[in-house]
Amino acid sequence: MRVLLVEDDEPIAQSPRRGLVRYGFEVERVTTGGAALAHEGASDVVLPDLGLPDADGLDVCKALRARGDVPIIVISARSDETDRVVGLELGADDYVSKPFGVREVIARTRPVMRRARRWPRRGKGRIPAIGRRRVRPLAAAAARLARTPALSGPACEGSR
Numbered sequence: 001m002r003v004l005l006v007e008d009d010e011p012i013a014q015s016p017r018r019g020l021v022r023y024g025f026e027v028e029r030v031t032t033g034g035a036a037l038a039h040e041g042a043s044d045v046v047l048p049d050l051g052l053p054d055a056d057g058l059d060v061c062k063a064l065r066a067r068g069d070v071p072i073i074v075i076s077a078r079s080d081e082t083d084r085v086v087g088l089e090l091g092a093d094d095y096v097s098k099p100f101g102v103r104e105v106i107a108r109t110r111p112v113m114r115r116a117r118r119w120p121r122r123g124k125g126r127i128p129a130i131g132r133r134r135v136r137p138l139a140a141a142a143a144r145l146a147r148t149p150a151l152s153g154p155a156c157e158g159s160r
Helices: 010-022 033-038 057-067 081-089 102-118 137-147
Strands: 002-006 026-030 045-048 073-076 094-097
Touching: 002 010, 002 033, 010 026, 010 102, 033 045, 033 057, 045 057, 045 102, 057 073, 057 081, 073 081, 073 102, 081 094, 094 102
Parallel strands: 002 026, 002 045, 045 073, 073 094
Antiparallel strands: none
């Protein structure tokens, strides 16, 4: 699995890079928001810091989300609730506050990547299947609703 680590501080980047590599991830690191947005290689997950030298990491997160469905897990020293909520609202799939343990980042990365593979967003990609049957939850719910008879009579009107 390929990880794009967006972190400008070398000493801070070393720990997650070593840990991710130890757990079998391929890690490519860039140091600016511009480099993250210009990155050409395919990534299975992006781990951006919010405090980047050339751009606000929230803007980078928003731009990454606008162009695709790659999972994004923000790693930031900004730990107050407002920053976490804004990061999640702008498209991050998860948010880890510094200081953090590498095992926590990995524990958060694996399920996010699992969900991203299983359920493509915005209708892109394949339709999930169970056996040979395609799963279309909204279409199935609409068909059930169309077949449901309208209820009327004293039992359905409630007590007055």
